[in-house]
Amino acid sequence: MKLFGERPVNAGDAAFRLIALVFGLMVVGLLLVIILQLTSGAWIAITTFGLGFLVESTWDPVAREFGALPLIYGTVVSSLLALLFAVPVSVGAAVYLSEYAPDWLRTPVSFLVELLAAIPSIVYGLWGVFVMVPIVRSYIEVWLQERLGFLPLFQGPPYGLGMLAAGLILAIMILPIITAVSRDVMRAVPDTQREAMLALGATKWEVISRAVIPYARSGIVGATILGLGRALGETMAVTMVIGNRSEITGSLFGLAQTMASAIANEFTEATYDLYTSSLIELALVLLGVTVLLNAIARLLVWRVGGGPVGGRRE
Amino acid sequence: MRSFISQSRGFNYWRRKATNTVMSGVMILSALLTVGLLFAILGYIMLQGVSALSLDFLTQLPKPVGEPGGGMANAIVGTMVLVAIASGIALPVGILAGVYLSEFGRNRLGTAIHFVTDVLTGIPSIAVGIFAYALIVLPMRSFSAIAGGVALAIIMIPIVTRTTEEMLLLVPGSLREASLALGIPEWRMILRVVVPTAGAGITTGVMLAIARAAGETAPLLFTALGNRYWHTDLWHPIAALPLQIFTYAIAPYEDWHAQAWAGALVLVALVLLLSVAARIVGRERYIR
Numbered sequence: 001m002k003l004f005g006e007r008p009v010n011a012g013d014a015a016f017r018l019i020a021l022v023f024g025l026m027v028v029g030l031l032l033v034i035i036l037q038l039t040s041g042a043w044i045a046i047t048t049f050g051l052g053f054l055v056e057s058t059w060d061p062v063a064r065e066f067g068a069l070p071l072i073y074g075t076v077v078s079s080l081l082a083l084l085f086a087v088p089v090s091v092g093a094a095v096y097l098s099e100y101a102p103d104w105l106r107t108p109v110s111f112l113v114e115l116l117a118a119i120p121s122i123v124y125g126l127w128g129v130f131v132m133v134p135i136v137r138s139y140i141e142v143w144l145q146e147r148l149g150f151l152p153l154f155q156g157p158p159y160g161l162g163m164l165a166a167g168l169i170l171a172i173m174i175l176p177i178i179t180a181v182s183r184d185v186m187r188a189v190p191d192t193q194r195e196a197m198l199a200l201g202a203t204k205w206e207v208i209s210r211a212v213i214p215y216a217r218s219g220i221v222g223a224t225i226l227g228l229g230r231a232l233g234e235t236m237a238v239t240m241v242i243g244n245r246s247e248i249t250g251s252l253f254g255l256a257q258t259m260a261s262a263i264a265n266e267f268t269e270a271t272y273d274l275y276t277s278s279l280i281e282l283a284l285v286l287l288g289v290t291v292l293l294n295a296i297a298r299l300l301v302w303r304v305g306g307g308p309v310g311g312r313r314e
Numbered sequence: 315m316r317s318f319i320s321q322s323r324g325f326n327y328w329r330r331k332a333t334n335t336v337m338s339g340v341m342i343l344s345a346l347l348t349v350g351l352l353f354a355i356l357g358y359i360m361l362q363g364v365s366a367l368s369l370d371f372l373t374q375l376p377k378p379v380g381e382p383g384g385g386m387a388n389a390i391v392g393t394m395v396l397v398a399i400a401s402g403i404a405l406p407v408g409i410l411a412g413v414y415l416s417e418f419g420r421n422r423l424g425t426a427i428h429f430v431t432d433v434l435t436g437i438p439s440i441a442v443g444i445f446a447y448a449l450i451v452l453p454m455r456s457f458s459a460i461a462g463g464v465a466l467a468i469i470m471i472p473i474v475t476r477t478t479e480e481m482l483l484l485v486p487g488s489l490r491e492a493s494l495a496l497g498i499p500e501w502r503m504i505l506r507v508v509v510p511t512a513g514a515g516i517t518t519g520v521m522l523a524i525a526r527a528a529g530e531t532a533p534l535l536f537t538a539l540g541n542r543y544w545h546t547d548l549w550h551p552i553a554a555l556p557l558q559i560f561t562y563a564i565a566p567y568e569d570w571h572a573q574a575w576a577g578a579l580v581l582v583a584l585v586l587l588l589s590v591a592a593r594i595v596g597r598e599r600y601i602r
Contacts, residue, residue, distance in 0.1 A: 016501030017418055023407055024414035024423075027475055028430045030468065034437070034445045041448050092344025100341055109349060111593065116352045118522075118589045120529025122556045123578045126563050127355050130362075130571070172355075175348055203334040226436065233438025235532035236560065260440045260532070267444070267536050280448070283441040294436035298429065 042281035059246040066278040070246045074256035079231035081167025090175050094182035117176035125240035128169040133160040156253040161243040164252040169237045174227035185219025185304045222300030229293040235260040259286050363579025366572035376542050388544050392553035399463025400527050404470035412478025434472040442468045443533035459552040462538030470523040477519025481512040518596030525588035531556035555581050
């Protein structure tokens with residue numbers, strides 16, 4: 001901040017500036033150190049399996065075979081399932097908050113949505129195991145099997161635990177972030193866009209579907225990707241409801257395992273270096289994917305808002 | 315656009331009107347569903363937790379399997395210790411990094427740091443746990459409260475940094491100019507005028523970060539590990555409320571499940587209190 005052209009350089013200023021810079025750089029350094037540390041921990045697995053780690057489908061610690069495909073499958077399918085359930089609801093809720101809600105309702109409802117984001121994941125897991133899983137087992141899966149049981153997606157015994165339960169709990173957990181960020185980007189759509197549509201005689205829905213949503217589209221996509229990043233890395237709740245079996249069943253009722261849940265379940269039991277190293281490689285892959293997704297999402301969201309926007313708890 | 319002008323009250327008009335009504339209903343339902351889920355979850359925790367909550371729960375150590383009673387006092391204290399360690403690391407780093415971003419970061423480097431901070435908020439907490447394990451647990455050859463605190467600190471730092479930055483940017487330029495005009499150096503202006511002015515906002519960020527850290531489980535699995543007794547010192551395993559809830563929830567004992575609900579109630583109450591308090595403290599700063 002230069003207000004007076006030539007001010008005598010103050011030693012304190014220079015020192016303070018340097019200290020602040022060091023701490024600023026520390027944050028960046030932290031990410032680098034995490035990546036380096038995980039890479040070095042995963043090195044044995046990386047050199048032993050190479051790229052085969054990502055495409056081999058046997059995860060068998062007893063046989064010392066580590067192919068992460070079943071875990072990648074579990075992670076990707078449960079997260080996509082979560083997006084499938086969560087995106088329509090959260091975009092709907094965001095549209096409500098941004099376009100419909102009267103002022104006196106907007107603040108409290110937004111606040112409640114943020115509270116939903118503040119609930120710890122272990123609590124979602126607890127609720128998932130004791131409330132949601134029984135409902136999934138006795139109602140949802142039975143219902144799906146009766147009507148759509150001929151599809152391979154809905155075959156197998158209805159355990160309650162499994163891919164479907166994981167998708168549902170993840171959907172609930174990523175609702176708030178997608179809602180909050182989408183609401184923010186929709187609020188950033190200039191009113192002139194809305195007014196132009198209204199002046200043409202459009203209904204409220206036409207304003208939303210043809211002016212607001214298209215304008216905010218890349219921001220909503222960004223919000224979705226942020227949600228996806230959350231879902232991919234989510235550990236506790238998923239570990240508690242997915243059933244933890246490393247196989248690819250192709251059915252939504254099947255027990256599965258995600259990368260994060262495999263780490264949570266097996267890390268303390270990993271008895272030899274290659275095993276530990278393989279689990280660390282899982283963490284590294286997960287980290288790489290989420291960092292990439294977050295970077296893309298931020299760029300998309302910035303593009304709409306003309307700067308950083310987002311929910312309070314990102 | 316084609317149809318807006320041509321027929322004013324024909325079939326098209328009613329179709330558009332009907333679509334509008336239906337879609338409005340869908341939006342309202344989505345919002346209701348989201349808020350409803352919150353109440354469903356909170357309500358159930360209240361219901362289950364209150365019946366299992368007692369003075370013993372808050373003051374006693376866990377009893378061995380099969381013995382009724384006991385509590386999670388060690389875990390509640392453990393969580394506080396872990397959060398204190400984490401705050402001790404994360405607050406100075408986060409706040410100073412935030413100062414850098416807001417006061418000196420209006421350039422390419424600042425933008426880059428800002429971006430990395432945002433990315434850092436989204437990294438999986440389990441990966442942070444493994445990092446802290448490799449960084450501290452392996453070299454020290456023991457699971458420890460310190461390792462758990464470091465893991466939680468890494469989760470808190472980006473949150474504190476970003477809120478500090480946002481709050482400092484809200485401090486009006488006139489305040490800065492007035493203090494510079496009185497002849498104090500820039501660093502004293504920042505420390506004595508800018509930061510205190512944004513104090514309430516920064517406190518909000520800190521409380522939100524603490525709320526987040528207090529509820530994390532995954533980073534503690536391989537660092538703090540958990541402990542059924544009081545912790546002896548910071549270089550040994552320590553109990554934490556989320557860890558204890560996890561252990562109790564996946565165990566096959568009915569009374570442990572009840573205790574897990576009580577634990578969840580305490581944890582949720584703690585986290586929500588912090589979130590609401592943060593909101594109240596930061597209220598005036600949020601008007602943008």
